[in-house]
Amino acid sequence: MPSRTRYFDLTGKKAMVIGADNPAGGAIARAYAEAGADVALCALTPDEAVMRARAARRDIEAMGRRAPEYIMDVMLGKNVQVTTRQIVKDLGGLDMVTIAPDAFLAKPIEKTTDTDLARVMQVNFSAHFFAIRAVAEEFRRQQQPGRIVCVTSVLGERGLPNTAAYGAAHGAVHNLVRAASQELAAEGIMVNGIALGWMDWMDDRISPEDEEAQRAVRFTALRRRGQPEEVGPLAVYLSSEVATRYITGQIFPVDGGLLQHL
């Protein structure tokens, strides 16, 4: 069912979702399509991630939109650039991008190896940098406004034991959003973020034996975990050319109020 207002209508627009194989990326890809966009789906690894992206593809094609699949190696800036170029050619343009890679790691600092840290920083942070760099180049080439949405975590705003590496990577994304917004605003390219709280697909991030874990969910004001379909609408809003002409450099929470209380 279409929205009653023009603000959230993406009919005819071209979108790319990096990390369409994870729940947040998949939900946003479906939301883009429901709003009327064709969506290029980027899985990050050539394994079962492709099958997860393909599930989104089936849903989107059933809506009558195009949803070509790609494998994008976000560890390599050049691969991100080349794949983005290909996507723009295949879709015939690009209006919005969601960047949603997510490699969770929860380890004490002293157990976090050099390799762990490098991988966490690359997937969670560098991927955003590579993608913004590649996408800004495409938007400039088109000489049209564009929208970039970075999906991040509340752990980029606050400290939590065992998440030093992961939280630092997301904190880096938050300031990447702010700095990129300043660099790209005058060209009509808006860069914003969505910081997720405890979502219902994150149960594997807590130990079932941890008595504190259930109390952690209760730290959320709404006393429940978020669902994938609660992420999509904000991404559509922040990707809409007409609705988001005066918003940039912001990280908006979809966290049930987790960040907002003492």
Add this chain to the structure above:
Amino acid sequence: MLERFDLDGRAIVVTGGGRGLGRGMAMALAEAGAAVMVASRTEEQLAAVAEEIRDAGGTASYFVFDATDSKQTDDLVAACVAEYGKIDGMFANAGIGGGTNAEFWEYPDWAFEEVLAINLKSSFYSCRAASAQMIKQGTGGTLVTTSSGTAMRGNRGFAYPTAKGGVLSLTKSMATMLAGHDIRANCIVPGYVSQRPAADDQERAFREQRGTFMPVQRLGEWWELGPLAIFLASDASSYVTGGHFIIDGGGLAGGLGPVKFRPRNEG
């Protein structure tokens, strides 16, 4: 998913809805399907907004009240219930600069109290009255306050930012206290946004010049808070509460130098 943005069947009050950003939000909410009640002190403006909404096929009514008076604010919510049978949303948006230009060390009591009353007490009264009714209904609802970018940084004219900072804190506390009643509370933080279309070329030129200080190279326009209002009033934001939503053309994300300042050292 997109039906989450629809406000069909929702009754929403917008204080300060006779002009400026409140008017813009009221019109957007009505466009998304809400039955809107605009409220302020100025009947002429309210009647015009309500008529404009109805002419566009929407549902609107108005209520004349003084937002700094708690009894009149309770009456406003009662009027919404009388008109629409309930209240689902409160945009506590009434507010204005006010005060005086006196230096801080000479700033008079009356001016500080006036600015706090218009901007902060009014927000408390509106949200208190609305939440009491929402809890009575057992339906939940949404509260949306209007703060200001000036609340996030120090600047001259301290009374207004102080009051608007209070609005921000009020909102986060409301989110915490009211979540158990299924009431969400969020805060809109506008930067430089024009309250109405430019009246003449001179005003247009002034705005263009001021716009060059913004990262997006222009000022915001009165209607641009509309989509944000719809998002926060609707189920599109069902997992969002206590948030503050800065809409300022990138100003607060930067601000470490003139907008065209770019350090360089390419190694």
